[in-house]
Amino acid sequence: MLQHSITQRKSSQINIVLRQNEGEREVAEEALSEAAKKHMPLERIQQEMEQLIGLKEMKYLLKEVYAWLYVNKCREENGLKQNTQALHMMFKGNPGTGKTTVARLLGTLFLEMNVLSKGHLIEAERADLVGEYIGHTAQKTRDLVKKARGGILFIDEAYSLARGGEKDFGKEAIDTLVKAMEDYHKDFILILAGYSEEMEHFLSLNPGLPSRFPLVIDFPDYSNEQLLLIARKMAAERQYRFSKETEWKLKQTFMKKRERETAAFSNGRFVRNIIEKAIRKQAVRLLQAKVIDRSSLELLLPEDIHVED
Numbered sequence: 001m002l003q004h005s006i007t008q009r010k011s012s013q014i015n016i017v018l019r020q021n022e023g024e025r026e027v028a029e030e031a032l033s034e035a036a037k038k039h040m041p042l043e044r045i046q047q048e049m050e051q052l053i054g055l056k057e058m059k060y061l062l063k064e065v066y067a068w069l070y071v072n073k074c075r076e077e078n079g080l081k082q083n084t085q086a087l088h089m090m091f092k093g094n095p096g097t098g099k100t101t102v103a104r105l106l107g108t109l110f111l112e113m114n115v116l117s118k119g120h121l122i123e124a125e126r127a128d129l130v131g132e133y134i135g136h137t138a139q140k141t142r143d144l145v146k147k148a149r150g151g152i153l154f155i156d157e158a159y160s161l162a163r164g165g166e167k168d169f170g171k172e173a174i175d176t177l178v179k180a181m182e183d184y185h186k187d188f189i190l191i192l193a194g195y196s197e198e199m200e201h202f203l204s205l206n207p208g209l210p211s212r213f214p215l216v217i218d219f220p221d222y223s224n225e226q227l228l229l230i231a232r233k234m235a236a237e238r239q240y241r242f243s244k245e246t247e248w249k250l251k252q253t254f255m256k257k258r259e260r261e262t263a264a265f266s267n268g269r270f271v272r273n274i275i276e277k278a279i280r281k282q283a284v285r286l287l288q289a290k291v292i293d294r295s296s297l298e299l300l301l302p303e304d305i306h307v308e309d
Helices: 002-038 039-052 057-075 100-110 136-148 160-162 170-183 195-206 225-235 246-261 267-287 294-298
Strands: 090-094 120-123 152-156 187-192 213-219
Touching: 039 100, 039 160, 057 090, 057 100, 057 213, 090 100, 090 195, 100 152, 100 187, 136 152, 152 160, 160 170, 160 187, 160 195, 160 246, 170 187, 187 195, 187 246, 225 246, 225 267, 246 267
Parallel strands: 090 187, 090 213, 120 152, 152 187
Antiparallel strands: none
């Protein structure tokens, strides 16, 4: 009887310890869950960014900007002074390096962080801003800014605004944009994009411009291996695949193209054009086939890869 009582007491003590451990584990798991929920906007954007090939600098910057916004919010909640920083940016790099895609993702992040009220992206180029007579440019630019308020105005080949010299209306567009950056800095972000050298020259034309774009991000050209990864991803999204011989031909194609166009290689755009043309050529090839099965419909062969010289 005594032994039974001792056994029951020990069992009861063990159960208490187990319940305490379980309770502590539940509290810890709940805390982790809350922390995960708290940073869900960053998690979502990082997952999407991970789908993009390369862009190492941009991926780190995104986390840095998020951390600054989050800590700034914590400072406000604790009665500390907030650090104000402009989030206008400059993207430098060749076409097809992901600049527009990243700008769209930033809009989503800034919407979730309450930095922007809408988070949409408006894409523009010189023709959308520059008018044909005095006063026309300022009005066109103001209308575009109005449309972009609450989100991001993304201007590609922005350096073209400064190509015409002092008498060109592009200067008027720049002046109007600079004013908008000041007037609507709480709910408007401007991103200027273009080739690296041209953007450097563009900044040198106006001493006040560099300080207005504290975030300058380089979008480097993709390596041949990265281009092949992009090609595989594009093909897979369309439910196509390459043979080993096709991949070898793609690599050779990338190398030759880059040797010829070192200054203005179009990266992802070039890959997309190759894939889309290969799909069309495969379709013509399959017209002659006696039997068309799933495997032949999926497979892109070396003869389907063609680039104009």
